[in-house]
Amino acid sequence: MRWDRFFEDIEDQLASEWEAERAALETEAERLRLARITLHERLAALVATGDADPVAAGLELRGGATLSAPVAGLGADWLLASPWGSRSGAALVPLSAIAGVTLPHAALLRSARPETAASGSAVSRRATFGFAVRDLVRRRSGVTVHEVDGRSVTGTIDRAGADHLDLAVHERGAIRRAAEVTGYRIVPFAAVAWIGIDGHAESLRV
Incomplete structure (x- = not known):
């Protein structure tokens, strides 16, 4: 025994x-x-889809600004958010400008499992910030460029180079005409915290 x-x-x-x-x-x-796991993969898990309630991510940006918005799309080095609703505007945010992201606990855990990420367009996921800015040039979208030092400038982006953009400065909501333009500004991409896009969030397509 x-x-x-x-x-x-x-x-x-x-x-x-x-x-x-x-x-x-x-x-x-x-x-x-x-x-x-990369930050890009975690953000991909937050992209809003039609069959799920969007998660409002708190995007803390360099310079102190904070956007609370669902992540509507994701490129190679940028994300698209809709802080004011899909019918009134959108925000183009370079990932390099993000200082932190606040999330509900459930969304935080979900973002740590990339296999749950929404299946987005493989083409759009490879599109760079410069490519997205050039799309705004093509569409002649009115924008507000928010810089990392806290400065904000409204106007229309005339052209985009490899690492910078040219902004024709005018009042928000005005049509870009010579008589409306009050100046021109070259803005390095590295100085951009986010770009507010006037009109529909769907105006940006890559």
Whole structure:
């Protein structure tokens, strides 16, 4: 009887050790998985889809501005948000301008599992910030360029280079005509915190 109890104790101990080893391996695998996740992948999991309630992400930007908005789209190095609703405007945000993102706990956990990310266009996910800005040039969209130093300038983007844009400065809502333009400004992409796009959020397509 004593030997039976002896072997039972050994089996219990081995089972406990195996369980501890399995848990340790799972924990290490999870650490390795998390170590490979990028910010881009986590943001992709937040992209609003038609079959789910959008999650309002708190985008804390360089310079101190904060946008609370669902993430409507994602490019290679930028995201599109709609702080004022899909029918009144949108915000084009370079990822380099993001200082932090605040989320509800459930959304935070979901963003840490990229396999739950919404399936977006592979083409749009490769489109750069410069490409998105050039789309605004093509559409002649009225914009407000918010810079990382807190300055905001309204107008129409005339052209976009490799790392900067040319802004024709005029009052918000005005049509870009020579008589309405009060000046011209070159803005490096590195100075942009976000670009507010007048009109429909759907105006930006890549």
